[in-house]
Amino acid sequence: MKINTYRTILEQMWQKDKKCFAPDAEFPPLCLRCGKPLNRRLVVNALSRYADVHICEDCGMDEAxxxxxxxxxPMWEWYALSCGRDMNLHSDGPALTTICGFSHIYDxxxxxxxxxxxxxxxxxxxxxxSDYDGWRWWTTWHHGSEEPTEPELSEEIDQFxxxxxxxxxxxxxDTMNRFCRANAQPTSDRTEFNLYAATEHFYIWLRMITRARDYNLYCHFYLKEPADDVGQME
Ligand SMILES: [Zn+2]
Structure with a gap:
């Protein structure tokens, strides 16, 4: 399974856009961050600090x-994401987003x-x-019932x-902390963030906690209702 983030989606867009430069562009593509045309000379543009994409000089300065x-x-406020360009590019895997498409399950x-x-x-x-101990992640699992989980579902959870x-x-x-500040939904606690995803059978809520020596990541897996799948296909 490949999980997409705002970064990977922007990088896919840039793979297309950069073909306009050879090395200069007659009709330069729009800056993914602000929507203004890039400089027609690739090297005059700036490399983003948040994704492997070129952005305009002004955006390079603004990022710094x-x-x-x-x-x-926040990366969802980048022009290319907020105007909804090519969002179906990431259809090859679930995407981590700040939009919860399944809030009804909490009610x-x-x-x-x-x-x-x-x-x-x-x-x-x-x-x-999970917690990060300075070297690696340690994960424990908490099951909602004593019933064994179907192998197909276990596999999907493991792959995610x-x-x-x-x-x-x-x-x-540290990388998770930096990621949260640009990619995740803030909460009333400035060290805690949310992200949401969906796989074939699950809605997934991630709670990220950036405090050291604490639990740092919770992943909640909610089984989709058959009716929810129908909604997904629209
Ligand atoms: Zn720009």
Whole structure:
């Protein structure tokens, strides 16, 4: 499984755009960050600090200034993402987004997990809890029932988790922290962030916690209802 992020989607767009330069462009493509035309000389444009793409000179300057004061422009506000260009490019795998397309499950029936008195949505099959100890991730699994999970579903959960932790964004707690500041939904706690995804059978909620010596990542897997699948195909 390949998981897409705003970065990988922008990089796919740039792979197309950069073909206009040979090495100069007669009709330069638009800056993915602000929407103004890039300079027709590729080398005059700037390399983004957040994705392997070229952005215009002004955006290069703006990124540097914002980086210096910690005021990162969220990647979903980049022109190419906010205007919805080519969003179906990432159809080859789930995408991590700040938009929760399944908020209805939190208003529906709830259930307690074994050994845990907190209420979870009734469709929650399992969640993982991981911490980064300075060298690697350690993960424990918490199941919503004593029933064994169907092998097909277990495999999907394993593939998602493995692909997630292999993203360069999850290499260390520092890279995850930087990723959260530009890519994830902030919460009322400035060290906690949300992201959402969907796979064939699951809705997935990621809670990322950037504090050291704490649990740093929770992945909640909610089984989609058959009716939800129909909605997905529209
Ligand atoms: Zn720009």
């Amino acid at each position: 200034l914002r980086d210096a004061c910690g005021q990162v422009l 529906g029936p709830q259930k307690p997990f074994p050994l845990n008195h907190l209420e979870h949505p009734a469709s929650e099959l399992v969640y993982s809890r 988790t493995e692909a997630l932790l292999q993203l360069p964004e999850f290499k260390t707690l």
